[in-house]
Amino acid sequence: MPVEVDPDAAREAAARELADPAYAAAEPSFPQQVFERIGRFLGDVLSAVGDVAPGGLVGAMILLLLAVVVFIVIRLRVGPLARSLRSDVVTVDRGRSSEDYRQAAEAARDRGDLGTAVRERFRAIVRELDGRGVLDERSGRTVDEIAAQAGQRLPHRASELRAAATLFDDVVYGGHPPTEAGYDAVAALDTALQAERPAMAAR
Known part of the structure; x- marks a missing residue:
């Protein structure tokens, strides 16, 4: 069932x-x-x-x-x-002085090549900081590394160094059109750093 x-x-x-x-x-x-x-x-x-x-x-x-x-x-x-x-690498020739780079920058500006002027003036800063012991002398640094290392040693110039590094990066690697005002800012920072020899020489 x-x-x-x-x-x-x-x-x-x-x-x-x-x-x-x-x-x-x-x-x-x-x-x-x-x-x-x-x-x-x-x-x-x-x-x-x-x-x-x-x-x-x-x-x-x-x-x-x-x-x-x-x-x-x-x-x-x-x-x-x-x-x-x-990597935004900045290379400098150890056989050239910071003054060599400054002269190259001014010559480029005089002929209207602001991109080269910005690049060479920033390299003048790097070479200057190398010679003062603010940066360790090595190749292959990026703009960010340069700004960070120099800013630690020169905190009162940290913001200017970052601005100059950003401008270099934008002009050389980013393809942004350079301006005279931008170049003048980098040149002014370079001039100011030259006047700070005693402060930069101290470890």
Whole structure:
């Protein structure tokens, strides 16, 4: 004889069974569920692209890789990433004095080449600070490192040093158009630093 099961009793029995903690522990966590759904979505997208792309799934992956490469190349050439990878390095020739750089800066300004004038005048500052022992003599420093190190030794000039470093960075690496006012500010800082020999000589 078949056993008749009351529907309400069956629902109650099922609810009691599913309320067992063992079932909850066996379920995947919320993050796991999210990752699984993302994985399924990406799989569906790649599968759909693979159906229409030349070469199937492999072709789709190659196209995706090429798109990423193109994006990176564009960012390297025109985006903020380009600036960070160039590192904004300031190089100075130890065979040239700070006065050599000043003369080069003034000559560039006289012929209207303000970009070169800003670059050479900032290098004059770096060479001056090198010779005074404010900066340690090494190559490959970035403008930020120069401003930070010199600012620690000359705290009353820290803001001016940061401003000059930013201007150098913007003109030389950022492609910003230089101005006479900007050059004059860097030159004024250079002149002021020359007059601070006693203060800079003290460790």
